[in-house]
Amino acid sequence: MTLLSKLQIKYPGALAWGFGDSATMADELANHVIEGRKTASCGSLTAYLNEASPPTVGSYHIILNGREQPVCVIRIVAMRIVAFNKVEAEFAYKEGEGDRSLEYWRQEHKAFFTRAGDYSETMELVAEEFELVEVV
Template identity: 55%
Template sequence: MAMTLEQLQEKYPGAPADAFGDSPELANQLATLIIAGKKVASCGALHSWQAQETRPEPGGYSIILNGQQQPVCVIRTTGLFLTRFDRVTPEMAMLEGEGDLSLDYWQQEHQRFFQSAGYFHTEMELVFETFQLVEVV
């Protein structure tokens, strides 16, 4: 029997629960990549990260939700660092595990994501997070 969000929050006190992506379909896709071990990193705009009530921190846990807002796995943050959109490397893009793993794909999709959120600039600051899969629920 799968654990409920409430059970996971008891097991991992203070762990934020959220989905990656900007649509239910993308959230499902990205959660699947995490579970498969292909996605071990993510990034977000610094100003959005600062506005979060509960932020990932090295050693901390996060509950990953799918597109239906159901918990599917738990990750543990292994690192956080600041970079800029135009300084993301091919290796960093590959860690995100998306598409064909290329920097071109990463730039295209992340530019689309940030533009749809209303804030894109090639020099925008990003928080880049690396993580490991802890538990599949």
């Protein structure tokens, strides 16, 4: 039995996924979660609405690294919808990326959502905060 299978038994219904849109980004952001630096994330509301099993408050998630291997488990503790141009410095800091500033957050997330093909200054985001449950 694989580690992922064991975790899916331990956390029934947990989705397994990696952060970002590249193996390098998945590794970097998963490490930030493990270090306690990253306690928040966001995605477009459009993508959220198109997910078969969208995250909910209280749901568990198995975080994968860039090689699709489980590295930790998180639990969503808060969610809200916010426009891209209304994201606050506090949330950018919780995302834990770069120098943790709002300016860095805007630059990198604009690039990310542009690559995904759905960037707009006023796009709605699902902003999630989470806690680290276990490192595997």
